[in-house]
């Protein structure tokens with residue numbers, strides 16, 4: 351047996367915009383084990399519910415993660431609304447769906463870019479982020495913010511989108527769809543890219559289930575599981591079928607995300623067709639009371655918010671289970687036996703969002 | 710001496726940010742904002758960097774990491790606190806694991822508050838930092854001449 355070496359990976363590493371630390375145990379070029387240590391970004395946001403009242407906390411929830419910010423805020427609101435028995439108006443539900451899907455599109459494009467950067471394809475990185483900027487423009491025009499939207503609120507949404515604007519958004523998205531298709535072709539058909547992704551980091555269906563993978567990671571291993579199937583916000587009215595691939599390698603995960611981009615655009619279009627005029631927020635009176643688990647699907651997978659309240663302004667307990675946290679165990683599994691050069695791609699393949707994993 | 714001035718390289722470290730500022734830092738490097746037109750290059754190696762972009766607040770665990778990166782950078786160097794988190798702690802100020810802004814552990818030259826920072830504001834901060842970098846360089850040169 352050859353000698354074992356330990357290589358530290360992170361917390362400050364060129365491919366990672368965020369700190370995560372892995373101790374890679376190597377035999378020659380092969381990784382035999384990866385030992386993670388996390389906590390560099392831990393702030394203690396769950397305990398902050400004791401200092402910020404339940405309305406204010408929506409803003410903090412959005413800042414649990416700056417990439418899926420809207421969906422964090424939304425899931426938090428869903429939990430509180432259930433505790434307070436608030437009926438959210440229909441138009442608000444549709445708007446929530448539209449913004450959720452816009453964040454999914456921008457997040458997946460961001461991931462595509464980072465992955466391209468991970469295997470050293472600089473121009474593809476730039477191209478993905480260029481298209482992402484167009485999506486950010488739509489977000490900025492409708493919410494006022496680029497990455498933190500601030501438009502979710504308990505009882506509805508903070509802003510409306512005018513019908514003419516909605517039509518315009520759909521038209522624009524159709525144009526971007528073509529650009530996204532071209533981009534997707536490079537990721538899926540280019541020989542050099544395929545060489546880096548096909549057959550790399552295979553997660554079998556059994557392992558995906560046993561280790562509790564979520565999101566695209568799970569769907570790429572052949573499990574049809576997506577919380578949007580439960581029909582929260584307006585997904586129930588629109589009808590939704592998850593996108594599934596079966597290979598379980600980096601290529602499949604990439605494919606799932608690229609196909610989801612098109613799906614998100616379709617969902618937005620359907621929302622715009624079905625939406626009717628109406629109010630966008632319900633009146634909020636009283637304080638939350640009781641316990642509830644709210645679940646929703648983020649770009650990275652399922653997020654769970656557990657909220658417990660006792661009828662005062664402040665929640666008693668808030669617990670967030672984020673998708674990246676669930677995906678770290680499968681990551682350690684696929685890191686075993688890989689080549690050292692593949693580590694960055696494998697770490698990126700789960701679409702890590704450390705700030706929400708550690709909160 | 711402007712002809713001899715060097716292109717400043719930046720290094721970005723995420724203290725405990727929510728990611729919002731990090732992706733805006735990266736977005737500034739993209740074709741739309743393109744800080745590279747000022748000769749700025751994003752490097753992963755502290756030993757090559759002149760400007761440290763810190764996003765997010767300081768906590769117990771990342772304190773030594775931030776100090777370590779700062780110490781490894783060659784002189785003269787400039788630190789930019791990006792976002793309100795790095796400036797003062799922002800919304801996370803009251804969290805039990807947040808010590809405060811970046812200036813708790815390293816001297817900060819430029820503060821760029823906002824939540825999240827807009828790429829325009831970031832570019833403005835980097836341009837300000839370039840001025841400070843030049844001044845620091847001139848000062849250290851003058852000191853050497855005196856010796």
Ligand code: SF4
Pocket residue numbers: 413416498725726727728729730731764765791792793794795799800823824825826
């Ligand atoms: S300043 Fe705002 S956007 Fe930036 S890291 Fe802090 S909370 Fe996130």
